[in-house]
Amino acid sequence: MLKRTHFCGDLRSVHAGERATLCGWINTYREQGRGLFFVDLRDKQGLAQVVFGTETCPAELLEAGRTLRREDVVGVTGMIRVRTGGANPKLASGEVELLAEKLEVFNKAETPPILPDEYEADKIGEETRLKYRYIDLRRPKMQGILRTRSRITKATRDFFAAHGFLEIETPLLIKSTPEGARDFVVPSRLHPGSWYALPQSPQLFKQILMVAGCDRYLQICRCLRDEDPRADRQAEFSQIDLEMSFVEREDVIAMMGGYVASLWKELFGVDLGTIPTMTWATAMERYGIDRPDTRFELFIDDISLMAARCDFQVFQQALASRSPAGRSGVVKCIRVPGGADKLTRKMTDGYSEWVKTFRAGGVPVVKYTAQGFESGIAKFLGPIADELAARLSLVPGDMVLFAADTWEIATKALGELRLRLAADLKLIPPGKWEFLWVVDFPMFDWDAEGNRWVALHHPFTSPNPDQFGILESDPGACLSAGYDLVLNGSEIAGGSIRIHRMDVQQRVFNLIGLSNEEAQSKFGFLLNALRHGAPPHGGIAFGLDRLVMHVVGTDNIRDVIAFPKTQSGGDLMIDAPSPISDEQLRELSVRTTAPTS
């Protein structure tokens, strides 16, 4: 068997005169005549041109070479020489070529259903790419992503190892617990009727590792949540999971800021500096979302107090409304500088229609000119015209877009509208990295349907040290010691200082409606651990897939996962999930209620 001496993509003019063996896939075949043809050979490093010609090739070699077709796998030995026919500036190896002397066809390929060709790739439907993932991954772009992902995980391990973090694996077959996402479950053969759950995250195990004295923990792990995917979300995804002992919020934030800075330094040569911090309350009020995109300046203002003085039904009705969680209705708005010209009637009508997906009624608008408010809802703004203009610092040519609804709906609608406006008006400068810590999240959210408090982050999150006093007396106002790291408007990490005392943990469980007995049966292991000497601790988890998405610049999570799943949780390459045999089911004491096909 011919053994590789060089990588195709690495060949340069300095190699001229060397004898080399290349191994790879046929990328293209170009015949100039019976006596001269070229093939481009591809390996993980790139392409190299191989020449077959009568001058140097015996007849058998020419015959064999002539049958080469795309995606055949071959080894070729020959001399590297500077090209006699002129260099190809499009190839990194374009100054040289390999003069074939010996050819070994490792494997003829059937006609490829898709070609791993950057000219083609963007046009090929994703369905086909996923089915033939092993061909799609041969594309230089996909190879590059796999490599970048590997670089990131290696840099991550290096950084945290240098800071005393221990890499520890936690189990995949664990226990289903209430709270959180829907579990994937696995039937137990040895315990008929009982089920394991696959982890939504190693949360409790990493906390218990802190109780176990490991001090600092790292794991790059798979997490599984049986919920509907999105463009940036898969049921099966990867986290960089971290936990530290004897720390407060600022310690974790500092460590993780250092990690991100070192990563960006290595990947982009960029100095991030200190990452700014914003409270959750500010994020929601000014940006309408808990992960603000701070790359552009559009801000939301709550003008409810003013709006109450307008004789405008829409405002009045909104202000009189109450959300299921009990918050009063609001009137909020966004000032769009220069929007009077940039936003057409068609666009604003479109926004009105679009916000209905967030259950908002519509988007009233008004223009601001040298003569004051015009068009739209101008006639209703009389009583507050000057005050509103001053509050929003309006200048002629601006446009103001409103949302009048419950706090939740108006906030969401304008938060989304803010992003939509940025995209439509091209307000987001390319190549910008805006990191932001969001802190001071509420501990709880009121679940009107379940008529109970639910943990906003998770029920192991500690209240901020100064908030213990109001934990029971005003749970809705109680702030947690949680923190999210946001990059360009996307949450790339989230964590918290954890509760390390059994009595506090019990109080939080009680608040979310878990009785002591239930807590003991569902989370007894954690409570037991907390009883036996738990250090103060906290941690965070980075969404590895999203991190890679940002680094490689894609908005499709499937691009950064070697073998991703589709929107309905399927793997088109291996055709999973699939039924199992009756015998397998019997062995597991499981019977399906699904109709048999």
Place this chain on the structure above:
RNA sequence: GGGGCGGUAGCUCAAUUGGUUAGAGUACCGGCUUGUCACGCCGGUGGUUGCGGGUUCGAUUCCCGUCCGCCUCGCCA
């Protein structure tokens, strides 16, 4: 669970108001071609129009159901 878009040759897409033998590019096959490099030129093969029903003289086209893919709301502690 809801909404939207899509499914036609291996791939990417066309096909007028429901009307002749469903076309083009590319890939593939054959021939030509001695410096190409997304090579070029000539010719050819290739179709369960996702699947199942229905309406009709006639369905890629209209209707119903269903499957698959993508986006999205809910959901995702």
